[in-house]
Amino acid sequence: MKIPVSEPDLDESELNNVIQAIKSTWISSRGEFIEKFEKDFAQYCGVKCGISAANGTAALHLALLALGIGNDDEVIVPTLTYIATANVVKYCGAKPVFVDSTSDYWCMNPEKIAEKITEKTKAIIPVHIYGHPCDMDAIRDIASDYELVVIEDAAEAHGAEYHGKKVGSLSDIACFSFFGNKVITTGEGGMCITDNEEFAERIKLLRNQGMNPIKKYWHTAIGYNYRMTNIQAAIGSAQLLKINKFLQKKREIARAYSIGLKDLEEKGLIKLHPEMPWAKCIYWMYSILLTEKCSASRDELMVKLQENGIETRPFFYPVHTMKPFLSNEKFEIAEKLASSGINLPSSTKLKSEDAIYVIETLRDLIRPK
Numbered sequence: 001m002k003i004p005v006s007e008p009d010l011d012e013s014e015l016n017n018v019i020q021a022i023k024s025t026w027i028s029s030r031g032e033f034i035e036k037f038e039k040d041f042a043q044y045c046g047v048k049c050g051i052s053a054a055n056g057t058a059a060l061h062l063a064l065l066a067l068g069i070g071n072d073d074e075v076i077v078p079t080l081t082y083i084a085t086a087n088v089v090k091y092c093g094a095k096p097v098f099v100d101s102t103s104d105y106w107c108m109n110p111e112k113i114a115e116k117i118t119e120k121t122k123a124i125i126p127v128h129i130y131g132h133p134c135d136m137d138a139i140r141d142i143a144s145d146y147e148l149v150v151i152e153d154a155a156e157a158h159g160a161e162y163h164g165k166k167v168g169s170l171s172d173i174a175c176f177s178f179f180g181n182k183v184i185t186t187g188e189g190g191m192c193i194t195d196n197e198e199f200a201e202r203i204k205l206l207r208n209q210g211m212n213p214i215k216k217y218w219h220t221a222i223g224y225n226y227r228m229t230n231i232q233a234a235i236g237s238a239q240l241l242k243i244n245k246f247l248q249k250k251r252e253i254a255r256a257y258s259i260g261l262k263d264l265e266e267k268g269l270i271k272l273h274p275e276m277p278w279a280k281c282i283y284w285m286y287s288i289l290l291t292e293k294c295s296a297s298r299d300e301l302m303v304k305l306q307e308n309g310i311e312t313r314p315f316f317y318p319v320h321t322m323k324p325f326l327s328n329e330k331f332e333i334a335e336k337l338a339s340s341g342i343n344l345p346s347s348t349k350l351k352s353e354d355a356i357y358v359i360e361t362l363r364d365l366i367r368p369k
């Protein structure tokens, strides 16, 4: 027996779309599903333009390039994120400048941004970590004070809301991933969304080797092959029809964990996945933090869970602690979160009896010192 952290939730509808794509012979980056998926996903987020990409990292890279981020620029990113957020800044020749998290909701702390801004700062990339939105008003206020652009990394937060507005609609360009463990998947895949048609055109140009869209094989910029295939979009179109069902399921799982583990939090042994009053968290991966009052360490607990057939994941290592981005600076909250956080099984295919089993196993293993 094995209960996974996540798994793709696929049925006949993806299969039928893929068959249709293959029968059409349009299996590369042209075909009926691509524009449909782009249009439908942008519309779902309440934004005008969607530009699909080969993966979420490519989408982020394209967004930075389209906004003119280049050599010697500085870009503000949280240190507690998936590595791609920092890597794409480097791809542009720019420097990621790290910011600590909030202990309340684990995202970039807006109060720590201003002190990091220099003459070279051009952009901020808030990351809606584990499905919880960032405080976008606070971030946008700073951005407008210092004339910076904002790129949301919404790879973990499809459908999450900030003051009732969907993430992805709260910045200059927002980027999503459709990797196999994301809220909806295309296998590998990603998308930029924006209300700005000029940015959209620029992204399309860079995605397609910088080729003039009218005069074929006339290249006006150094671009990339970052295109999504029609097969990926075929899968995505089927997935998108089920996104509300997936999100509902994720919230049900979150509710079960929050109720089932509540008294462990009351005893000070753990902290539950937060949801701020202004936020709708989608609990991409429902997570808990272990406190010092707990007898087992985070890593010991994960081993024991594994022995009981329960897969979990540790939080991301803070980016500034890893070789390519190594820094002596302390980011107290992010480091604390990273060393104490665990992602629990959060698949939309998680059976309710399995959720109960995970809760009971956690209750059994998490004890006071």
Ligand SMILES: *Cc1c(COP(=O)(O)O)cnc(C)c1O
Residues within 6 Å of the ligand: 055, 056, 057, 058, 081, 082, 084, 085, 127, 153, 155, 156, 176, 177, 178, 179, 188, 189, 190
């Ligand atoms: C998954 C993810 C990405 C990158 O997406 P890929 O599709 O794997 O390239 C970027 N940022 C965050 C926060 C992610 O979780």
